Amino acid sequence: MFELSQYPLNYNKNSLEPYISEHTMTFHYEKHLEAYIANLNKLIKDTEFEGKSLESIIIKSSHSKDTASIFNNSAQVFNHNFFFKCLNKNSEKTLPSKLYSNFRSMDDFKSQFRIIANTMFGSGWVWLVAEAQEYKIVKTTNADTPLAHNQTPLLCLDLWEHAYYLDYQNRRAEYIDNFLDHLINWEFVESCI
């Protein structure tokens, strides 16, 4: 059984204001993440997936269309927990030194991330990942996750409408800019490299 308490927030739900409201954080964490966890528990009960780690469920369920629901819910639990760890309004704002092998500067990183994020069509995620000693920005659609593609996630942005619509409505580009300029927990990113 997975539980929300296994995935605690490291900050108060109002601490990302004004960029992400307490209202959004409450719905996103307590309703959306909780629902993915509850669905996952129901889906894996009495199956070969019960009792396995979240990461192994994601990898194993990614191989077959028959386990698409288990993949979607387990990946969304992972993606959300990872996303919430990537946020922190008061973090240092310097690009980790290793990333300079693939990005010229913080502005170069933001510019590349912004282009990928703004061209996302529909629901999904934008990631900074490590793959074969390269750092790159990729997007995944719906629940898909870098874990299923042999990539190591370092940073992500949730671009499902529920992540921003209460605060930004159709102004998704403003949400993306505020994430890049004010909300990235670079200390967490560095700890993943």
Ligand code: MN
């Ligand atoms: Mn979400």
